[in-house]
Amino acid sequence: MTGDTHYDLDTLADLAEGLLDVATARQVREHLAVCDPCGELLADLAAVREVLAATPTPAMPMGVALRIDKALAAEAGSRRGGVGLAEAPDWDELMRDAPWERPNQAPEPARSAAGSEEVAPEPVRLGVVSDDGTVVPAKRRASRGRRWALPAVAAAAAAAVVGTAVVSTNLLASGGDGASAPQVVAQPSTEPTKSLQKAEVRAYTMTDSGYNYSDNVLKQPLESLFGPMPALGGDDASADKVAECADKVSQRSGLDVFTVDQGQYNGSEALIVASWKNQAAKKVRIDIVDPFNCKNLRKPTLGRW
Amino acid sequence: MNSPPETPSAAERPAITDAELLTAHIDGDPHAFSEIVKRHRDRMWAVALRTLGDPDEAADAVQDAFVSAYRKAATFRGEAAVTTWLHRIVVNACLDRMRRKSVRPVADDELIEAAERETPLPDQTVEREVSMEVSAALKLLPADQRAALVLVDMMGYSVEDAAQVLEVPSGTVKSRCARGRAKLAPILSHLRNRTDLNRVSSAKGAELRDG
Numbered sequence: 001m002t003g004d005t006h007y008d009l010d011t012l013a014d015l016a017e018g019l020l021d022v023a024t025a026r027q028v029r030e031h032l033a034v035c036d037p038c039g040e041l042l043a044d045l046a047a048v049r050e051v052l053a054a055t056p057t058p059a060m061p062m063g064v065a066l067r068i069d070k071a072l073a074a075e076a077g078s079r080r081g082g083v084g085l086a087e088a089p090d091w092d093e094l095m096r097d098a099p100w101e102r103p104n105q106a107p108e109p110a111r112s113a114a115g116s117e118e119v120a121p122e123p124v125r126l127g128v129v130s131d132d133g134t135v136v137p138a139k140r141r142a143s144r145g146r147r148w149a150l151p152a153v154a155a156a157a158a159a160a161v162v163g164t165a166v167v168s169t170n171l172l173a174s175g176g177d178g179a180s181a182p183q184v185v186a187q188p189s190t191e192p193t194k195s196l197q198k199a200e201v202r203a204y205t206m207t208d209s210g211y212n213y214s215d216n217v218l219k220q221p222l223e224s225l226f227g228p229m230p231a232l233g234g235d236d237a238s239a240d241k242v243a244e245c246a247d248k249v250s251q252r253s254g255l256d257v258f259t260v261d262q263g264q265y266n267g268s269e270a271l272i273v274a275s276w277k278n279q280a281a282k283k284v285r286i287d288i289v290d291p292f293n294c295k296n297l298r299k300p301t302l303g304r305w
Numbered sequence: 306m307n308s309p310p311e312t313p314s315a316a317e318r319p320a321i322t323d324a325e326l327l328t329a330h331i332d333g334d335p336h337a338f339s340e341i342v343k344r345h346r347d348r349m350w351a352v353a354l355r356t357l358g359d360p361d362e363a364a365d366a367v368q369d370a371f372v373s374a375y376r377k378a379a380t381f382r383g384e385a386a387v388t389t390w391l392h393r394i395v396v397n398a399c400l401d402r403m404r405r406k407s408v409r410p411v412a413d414d415e416l417i418e419a420a421e422r423e424t425p426l427p428d429q430t431v432e433r434e435v436s437m438e439v440s441a442a443l444k445l446l447p448a449d450q451r452a453a454l455v456l457v458d459m460m461g462y463s464v465e466d467a468a469q470v471l472e473v474p475s476g477t478v479k480s481r482c483a484r485g486r487a488k489l490a491p492i493l494s495h496l497r498n499r500t501d502l503n504r505v506s507s508a509k510g511a512e513l514r515d516g
Contacts, residue, residue: 009490013483019476044494048486051493052458055439056432057351064364065346069339071368075375076335210343 007031012042062211062225069210204257205231206242211263213272218286221304222274226259238262238291242271245294249273249287253300265297277302323387331379338375345388346371348460349395355455356399358444362406363399370398385469392470396452403448435496442492450485453478458486 007028014020015028032038207226217225232239246257255275264270265288277283282305288297321329323344329337349370353363374394381390443451449471456467457478464482468475 009487010484013487013490014480016486017479017483019479019483041490044490044497045486047497048489048493049458051435051439051496052454052489053461055355055436055459057347057355057459059347060350060367061360064350064360064367067364068342068346068368068371071372072339072342072375075372210339212343212347 006035006038007041009041009045012038013045016042016045059212059214059217062209065211066209202243204246205259206239206262207259208232208238208262211261212267213263213265213270213288215298218272218301218303221282222284222286223282223305226261226274241291245271245289245291246273248294249289250275253285253287255285262291268297270297274303274305324383327378327381327387330375338378341387341391342371345391348388349391352392352395352455352460353399355440355443355459356396356448356452357402358440362402366398366402367395370395373398389466389469392456393472396456396470400448400452438493438496442489445492446485446488450481450488453481454485454489457482 011020011028015025020028032042205226211225242260242262246260250257253275255277257273257275259274261272262269263272265272269291271289271291271294273287273289274284275287277285284303284305285300286303287300289295290297321340323341326337326341330341346367349367350363353366353370354360357363357366370391374391381387385393443454446454452471453467456462456470457464462470464475464478468478471478
């Protein structure tokens with residue numbers, strides 16, 4: 001390979017990586033000094049490195065992060081003989097309505113737990129608010145066509161009947177997402193369940209994703225971020241702190257807070273607080289505050305739901 | 306002094322090293338491992354997504370990897386950094402998946418389909434287009450070359466670090482990178498020119514494109 005013979009990309013790539021022996025390397029360099037096409041190929045090789053280096057590496061989507069948390073929680077549970085869930089939430093219960101779970105049946109833990117065939121009185125009838133504001137009884141649907149708002153409420157109702165502490169009633173608030181989607185409400189049936197009636201309903205949904213938000217992530221419609229998350233109950237101390245911050249944000253903005261996620265903002269712990277600016281237009285105000293003093297970590301911005 | 310003033314619990318955490326967290330996990334601390342996951346999941350995701358070129362596969366691989374790391378934390382030996390160890394588990398999970406998935410070469414129409422699926426917005430940026438083309442091109446490489454290029458050229462690790470992750474000699478990493486770049490050069494060379502064109506004068510570029 002001397003004189004007017006050209007070198008192939010493999011050889012040139014080896015040269016660039018310092019893999020050629022000294023004599024061959026000198027030969028190739030001498031050729032490159034006089035050969036434009038081979039110089040062009042070498043530039044192409046350099047461009048590959050540049051293009052690869054410049055390709056952005058996206059952050060892990062929240063759905064995947066949650067899925068991994070769930071798998072690890074299950075792993076922790078099995079390691080401790082299945083009783084280690086006192087601290088960790090019951091992910092199977094909470095996540096059953098997530099898109100990747102693909103539920104194909106209505107959750108009915110109350111009946112299976114009882115183990116009997118008798119038909120229990122239906123605790124709540126689910127209704128759908130149609131566009132004109134009337135409430136139409138929802139059909140029991142086994143398919144996943146109606147997304148997860150309906151099963152989520154069903155799960156909350158069922159959990160309340162069983163007395164499980166895992167799901168709190170604030171799930172009821174998570175169904176409302178404006179005029180575009182039918183709103184799922186719980187409609188008292190002829191025999192209302194006491195536990196469900198008694199429970200206090202928080203005005204906003206609370207979640208704990210631990211997700212590390214950035215300005216870029218927050219530019220996308222928030223529903224895609226917040227929608228799949230399991231809502232949390234409100235028993236622990238952090239819930240009080242969240243409530244305090246939600247109140248403060250609401251006072252500052254004069255808007256109604258409707259969802260709060262406990263996560264991070266650019267690596268530091270933060271609460272992501274969303275308030276309706278214009279619910280019909282799916283416009284939200286996003287406040288990012290630190291969870292200790294409820295101070296804004298960045299200027300509040302407008303976003304889309 | 307430089308730590309954030311009003312974050313008592315969070316301020317202490319960054320001071321804990323990965324190795325300490327792993328030890329705490331082995332000793333039964335229920336929160337230690339999730340802290341490790343939080344710290345590294347974005348990088349692990351990037352490695353898996355680029356190596357496998359498919360978000361669903363990448364999600365499976367990263368999940369397998371973290372669960373596997375959780376289980377075998379006790380076998381970690383302090384010689385390597387925790388990050389190297391984690392990378393190794395993730396990369397191996399990816400390579401396993403590729404091997405199991407068969408060595409079947411990806412057909413062109415599948416690449417196009419995959420590229421279309423990855424197109425979420427009509428107003429997609431040049432960056433996004435480039436990213437898609439890169440993903441598609443990487444899929445044409447053999448697994449070992451792809452893994453080496455992802456670590457070295459995309460993630461910016463040194464050849465030595467990549468060699469530790471892949472558990473091969475540095476020379477092997479270099480030659481896999483060289484082979485891979487040689488294969489990608491004809492496929493990606495046009496990107497250089499096109500992105501230049503778009504960046505220099507996008508209005509003029511659009512005119513040219515649309516006639």
